[in-house]
Amino acid sequence: MADNLETTVAFWYLAIAAVGAGALMLIARNPVHSAISLVIVIFHVAGLFVILGAGFLAVAQIAIYAGAIVVLFLFTLMMLDMRRLPEERVTHRQIWLGIPLGILLAIEGVVVSVGTPEISESIKGTFPPATVSELGGSTEALAVALFNEFTLPFLGASVLLTAATIGAIVLARRVETHEQADFPQAADASSSAEAPAEPVLEESAR
Amino acid sequence: MMLNGFLVVGALLFALGATGVLIRRNAIVMLMCIELMLQGANVTLAAFSRYLDDQAGFVLVVFSLTVAAAEVAIGLAILVALSRVYPVVNVDQLDSLSG
DSSP: OOOOHHHHHHHHHHHHHHHHHHHHHHHOSSHHHHHHHHHHHHHHHHHHHHHTTOHHHHHHHIIIIIIIIHHHHHHHHHHHTOTTGGGSOOBOTTHHHHHHHHHHHHHHHHHHHHTOOOOOGGGOOSOOHHHHHHHTSHHHHHHHHHHHTTHHHHHHHHHHHHHHHHHHHHHHSOOOHHHHHHOHHHHHHHHHHHTTHHHHHHHHHO | OHHHHHHHHHHHHHHHHHHHHHHBOBHHHHHHHHHHHHHHHHHHHHHHHHHTTOSHHHHHHHHHHHHHHHHHHHHHHHHHHHHHHSOOOBGGGOOTTOO
């Protein structure tokens, strides 16, 4: 994508809005306001992905982050009930160390970013814009890379998601060991009721 | 050059997230700040991928989204489980292990 005037203006707007919303997230006293600021950051980073010519990533970003992750945050805030928290102190007592370290990290990152040299032709990869448009677009090019070179990590990601889902259910489940200890007959009855189902399943599998 | 601009945005988002993890007390806001750090890393990955004419960075952003979703699910489940034992969400009050 050419670095024309429209792209430059859009980039500056998206960059300033994303960083500004990120700063708002830090200084908001109410955790719900922090979550809303995170949504603003996510939408503007999605805009940056569009400028970079990655439309699929922008849509996935909005669907996964704004649609799933932030909603999960808001649900947890609702479950833990933090209505009385905004009156309390919101910063950790190590703030005197955290702020200088953060500023140092920001300066370091900006210096390294500004000092990044122009990318020479010799180190460029195998997907120049001509190849991408020949494949049919950025999403198709992403799919070609994802399902050829990165098939194994892709399958690993599905295993990770399954493990995380099961782990989250097990962790957040209410533990009811006391009730089972009080009523041992009920636990025996449920296990004997489940037992006949297994041979049937095995027979149908054969 | 545009690449440096994207890298600066990514670095600033990462630094803001790291600062938030250090200075906020609320564990849920700290998890949100970790998401902010991941956003900064994603911007950097996508910018390098675009300007290097390589798809690997975009693919890594897809995996980063996946890992972020898994991380948030586990982190919030741990917080919910923790809140049943200790009804606080501020990390400096969870000091049973400190001597």
